[in-house]
Amino acid sequence: MAKQTINIGTTANDGTGDPIRAAFEKVNDNFTEIYTANTGTNTGDQDLSAYATTAAVAAGYQPLDSDLTAISALTTTAYGRALLSTADAATLRSAIGVGQADAPTFLAQTLTGQSLTSSQSTNLLDLATTWDTVGTPTGIKLDVINTNSNPAALLMDLQVSGGTKFKVAKGGSFSFRAGNTFADISSDGVGRILMNPTAPNGVRISGDLHIGTADVVLIQDASGILAQRNGTAKQALRVYNTNLSTAPEWAEFDWITSGVGNTLRIGTNLSGTGGARPIEFVVGGVVRWTIATSGNATFTGGLTIGSSAAFAFSGRVLFSAPSVGVYLLQNNTQDDFNRLQLGGTTSAFPAIKRNGTGIDIVLANDSGFAPVKGKLTTDTAYTATVVAATGYITIYDSTGTAYRVPCAV
DSSP states (O other): OOOOOOOOOSSTTOSOSOOHHHHHHHHHHHHHHHHHHHHTOOOSOOOOGGGGSHHHHHTTOOOSOTTOTTGGGSSSOHHHHHHHTOOSHHHHHHHHTTTSSSOOOOOSOOOOOOOOOTTOOOOSSOOOOOOOOSSOOOSSOOOOOOSSOOTTOEEEEEEETTEEEEEEETTSOEEEEETTEEEEEEEOSSSOEEEOOOSTTOOOOOSOEEETTTTEEEEEEETTEEEEOOTTOOOEEEEEEEOOTTSOEEEEEESSSOSSTTOOEEEEEEOTTOOOOOEEEEETTEEEEEEOTTSOEEESEEEEETTTEEEEEOTTEEEEOOTTOOEEEETTBBSOOOEEESSOSSTTSEEEEEETTEEEEEETTSSSBOOOOSOOOOSSOOOOOOOOOSEEEEEEOTTOOEEEEEEOO
C-alpha cells in the first residue's frame, strides 16, 4: 500500500479537507502497514526501499534483510563487510590471514583451558608446515628487543606442575632440571661450551666422548679407568707449558711421533722458538730424579735396577760416559771423587780411593787401610837376575800367615 496522506484543506476550517472519519481511516491504514511489516505477518506488497537509504542507516536503522544484501549501504569498509558476511570458518581464516600466506601480528597470547583426561592426547599447540623452497625459513622465531629487562629474564621456560624443567636465559645459556638440580650449559664467548652443574657429582657423560672429528675418543675402560683410544689409531696426550703460536712447549705421552714404530715416548717437546724443559720425578713431594735439558740425570737417594742390584748416589757423585770410558766425577768436574764405598759407610766395609796416580784400598770411613785378597800380577814379564835384598815387604796368605818378600832398590 502506498502511503495515505490526510487532506487538511487550504486554510483552517475552510471545509475543503478530509472529514475526521476519513482522515483517521488513513491514519489506521498507515499504522497497520507499519505494525504488520515489523511482525512479519503482512503478505501484501511493501516498499521498504526507504529503510535501505544511507540516511536511514545513519539514523541508526538496520536494513530489513535476513541475508544482509543491503549491507553495502553501511558506513564501513569492504574488509569489514567481508568479515560479517563470511560463510564458514575457512573463509574467516582466509580473511584474517591465519594459516595462509599472510603474516598476521598478534599481541601477547595465552592458551589456557585444556584439561585432558582418560586416554586423551590432544596437543595444546600443534604446528605443521611444508617447506618446498630454496629459501631459509624458520620454524619458530622469537625476536626480543631488549631495552631494559631484568637480568633473570628468560626467552623460554618449560614447566611441569609449576616447576621449571627447561629454560633459556636472555643471554643464550640454557638449563635443564633432572630431579631437584639444574644443569647449566653456556658458552665462554669464543665457541667453547661450559657445563657448570650445581649437582655435587658434577658433569656426567654416558657413553664415549668424541672430540673434534671424532678421532680422539675418551672412554671408560673399566671402573675407575679412563682410556683414550680409537681402534688401531695411535694416540698422544699433550700437556702444554705454553701455547704461543710461535713458541709452544708441551709434555707428551706419545705413540704417534716416536722415531721407532710402536714405541712409547714420554718427555717434553717444543716447536718454533720454544725452549727445552727439564723433567723432575717427585716422590712424596721430594724431587728424586731430575733430567736436565742437557740430558744429565741427577738422583737423590738410591736407584735400584732389577730386584737386587742397587746403586747409591749422592749429590756429590755424578756418572759420565765419555768416549774413553766411565768417569766417577765430583761436582760435575774431574776432581777427586773422595772414595767409592763398597757395601756401607763404616769401618766394617772397604772403599777405593784415589792417591795421585795410584789407588788406595781403604776402610769405608777412611780410618785406615783395608786388606786385599787375590792374585797380584805385574805389568811386565819376568826377567832373570840376581836380587840383592835390601829390605822386604810382608804379604799375608788367606790364613793370615805373614811372608816376607825381599826387595831390591
